[in-house]
Amino acid sequence: MGGMTGLAKTMMPVPDPHPDVFDTQWPLRVADVDRTGRLKFDAATRHIQDIGSDQLREMGYEETHPLWIVRRTMIDLIRPIEFKDMLRLRRWCSGTSNRWCEMRVRIDGRKGGLMESEAFWININADTQGPARISDDFLSGLRRTTDVDRLRWKAYLKAGARADAEEIRPYPVRVSDIDIFDHMNNSVYWSVVEDFLGTRPELLERPLRVTIEHDLPVALGDDLEIIRHTHPAGSTDRFGPDLADRTVTTLTYAVGDETKAVAAIFNR
Numbered sequence: 228m229g230g231m232t233g234l235a236k237t238m239m240p241v242p243d244p245h246p247d248v249f250d251t252q253w254p255l256r257v258a259d260v261d262r263t264g265r266l267k268f269d270a271a272t273r274h275i276q277d278i279g280s281d282q283l284r285e286m287g288y289e290e291t292h293p294l295w296i297v298r299r300t301m302i303d304l305i306r307p308i309e310f311k312d313m314l315r316l317r318r319w320c321s322g323t324s325n326r327w328c329e330m331r332v333r334i335d336g337r338k339g340g341l342m343e344s345e346a347f348w349i350n351i352n353a354d355t356q357g358p359a360r361i362s363d364d365f366l367s368g369l370r371r372t373t374d375v376d377r378l379r380w381k382a383y384l385k386a387g388a389r390a391d392a393e394e395i396r397p398y399p400v401r402v403s404d405i406d407i408f409d410h411m412n413n414s415v416y417w418s419v420v421e422d423f424l425g426t427r428p429e430l431l432e433r434p435l436r437v438t439i440e441h442d443l444p445v446a447l448g449d450d451l452e453i454i455r456h457t458h459p460a461g462s463t464d465r466f467g468p469d470l471a472d473r474t475v476t477t478l479t480y481a482v483g484d485e486t487k488a489v490a491a492i493f494n495r
Contacts, residue, residue: 231467231469232467232469233381233383233466233467233469234383234384234436234438234466234467234469234470234491235466235467235469235470236301238301238303238321238331238343238344238345239321239331239345239373241317241319241331241333242319242372243317245319245371245372246371247319247368247371247372248317248318248319248372249278249281249282249285249317249318249319250315250316250317251278251281251315251316252313252314252315252316253313253314253316254311254312254313254314255308255309255310255311255312255313255314255336257310258270259271259273259274260309260310261421264309264310265307265308265309265431266307266308266309266312266314266334266336266340266342267417267421268302268304268417268420268421268424268437269414269415269417269418269420269421270414271302271334271342271344271417272300272302272413272414272417273414274314274316274332274334275300275302275332275334275344275346276413276414278316278318278332279295279318279330279332279346279348282318286365286368288362288365291362291365292350292361292362292365293353294350294351294352294353295348295349295350295351296348296349296351296441297346297347297348297349297413297441298327298347298348298349298380298440298441299346299347299383299438299439299440299441300344300345300346300347300413300438300439301344301345301346301436301437301438302342302343302344302417302436302437302438303342303343303344303434303435303436303495304342304431304434304435304436304437305341305342305343305434305495306339306340306341306434307340307431308334308335308336308338308340308341308342309336309338309340312336312337312338312340313336313337314334314335314336315334315335315336315337316332316333316334316335317332317333317335318330318331318332319331319372319373320369320370320371320372320373321345321372321373321375322373322375322376322378323361323366323369323370323373323375323376323378324376324377324378324379325360325361325366326349326350326358326359326360326361327347327348327349327350327358327361327378327380328347328348328350328361328369328378329345329346329347329348329375329378330345330346330348331343331344331345332344332345332346347380382440383438383440383466383491384438384440384477384489384490384491385465385489386454386479386481386486386489387454387455387456387477387478387479387489388454389454389481391456392454392455392456393455393456393457394453394454394455395452395453395454395455396452396453396455397450397451397452397453398419398451398452398453398480399451400445400446400447400448400449400451402447404447405446405447408444409446409447410444410445410446411444411445411446411447411451413441416439416441416480416488416490417437417439419453419478419480419490420437420439420478420490420492423455423476423478423492424492427476430492430494433494433495434494434495435492435493435494435495436492436493436494436495437490437491437492438490438491439488439489439490440488440489440490441487441488442486442487442488442489443485443486443487443488444487445480445482445487445488449482449487450482450483451480451481451482451487452480452481452482453478453479453480453481454478454479454481455476455477455478455479456476456477456479457474457475457476458474458475458476458477459474460472460473460474466491470493473493473494474493474494475491475492475493476491476492476493477489477490477491477492478490478492
């Protein structure tokens with residue numbers, strides 16, 4: 228996938244060794260894995276959130292930049308990471324602007340498993356709930372691992388319509404899905420992906436890329452529905468010419484006529 232952009236983009240390789248790559252490890256726990264022992268996407272997303280908090284604290288900006296929302300997360304499952312393994316997580320910045328940044332997280336298992344991720348994070352002002360400027364000293368630290376300093380938001384995904392959906396199913400929002408910001412936590416969107424993969428285990432036999440873009444938050448009491456579409460290989464280049472040769476499944480997270488998020492799933 229060298230040189231590709233958009234949904235087929237090439238993620239920046241880890242600059243290793245580099246003093247500004249945050250490097251940590253912790254064991255894989257029983258709640259992180261599916262019944263085959265594979266590290267699940269929703270659990271990997273929790274780890275990605277956790278290492279983000281840890282790095283923010285380590286850099287000394289937990290108090291001044293406490294609130295971030297994720298606009299997009301792209302995760303590649305390259306080789307499954309399996310139960311009882313030790314995870315090595317490395318996090319670094321791959322692109323910046325004044326109010327947002329892209330952060331890479333590479334998750335390695337000691338036994339050879341590998342998941343790669345990139346997330347587009349927006350710094351939020353707690354009072355206005357809008358994007359807030361990142362302080363110059365924080366930005367200078369982030370920029371030590373990237374030369375991309377004019378990062379722009381560009382959506383890769385469009386919502387699927389109800390009229391031609393393969394399946395529309397309810398996804399009841401539970402109290403335990405709601406986090407400290409009173410919204411459904413980012414990792415729960417990835418539980419929906421795991422539900423889909425449970426019906427399509429063959430997708431897990433080859434490297435898999437899953438991307439979720441968030442438009443609006445989901446709240447407790449929302450009647451969330453998942454709208455599924457499958458776009459066969461050769462049927463469309465709506466995801467860009469680099470993906471015209473493969474099947475892409477989309478999941479649209481909707482409450483009534485409002486799109487909350489869209490996921491795209493395809494083998495690499």
